[in-house]
């Protein structure tokens with residue numbers, strides 16, 4: 077039996093893409109940011125590839141001193157805090173980019189929550205990470221492990237890098253890498 081997706085692809089002039097994907101953006105950026113660094117990176121990448129963007133918003137935020145302590149505790153205890161409902165469907169995108177800070181050397185609880193509930197729905201995954209100074213690569217490896225798929229692209233920036241304007245030089249190279257991956261790799 078011919079699968080519906082194959083049939084749609086055969087009818088469409090651009091080839092491989094199912095019809096419902098042709099008109100929509102292939103990229104969704106899903107990020108969490110407590111103090112704004114990851115948001116800056118997410119917005120710079122979104123501007124470079126016209127991605128849709130979804131901010132993860134925990135029902136109980138992590139602001140203030142109490143929030144800082146709870147952030148570390150929730151993360152170290154592998155809690156999955158409740159998030160406001162997503163406004164985009166990750167499974168509808170060719171590539172989901174997860175943007176996150178490092179918290180206590182780990183994937184922050186809100187991002188852990190997203191990956192636990194939606195990681196398997198992301199057909200392809202890339203990630204980027206901001207940090208004070210260490211733990212970024214470990215966090216990106218953990219994101220791939222939690223979602224059960226390799227990362228199509230990785231970017232780690234320190235807060236100092238971002239303040240020094242390195243984002244302006246690194247974000248375009250990162251989006252180029254991602255667009256090549258999307259163009260070359262077959263759809264899962």
Ligand SMILES: Cc1cc2nc3c(=O)[nH]c(=O)nc-3n(C[C@H](O)[C@H](O)[C@H](O)COP(=O)(O)O)c2cc1C
Nearest residue numbers: 109110111112113114177178180181206208209210
């Ligand atoms: C609770 C907490 C724990 C953190 N732990 C680390 C850490 O282990 N390593 C590190 O390099 N930075 C750590 N940071 C710093 C953040 O990763 C860094 O400032 C990041 O850019 C913040 O991103 P945001 O502004 O998008 O929230 C921590 C920050 C918080 C709030």
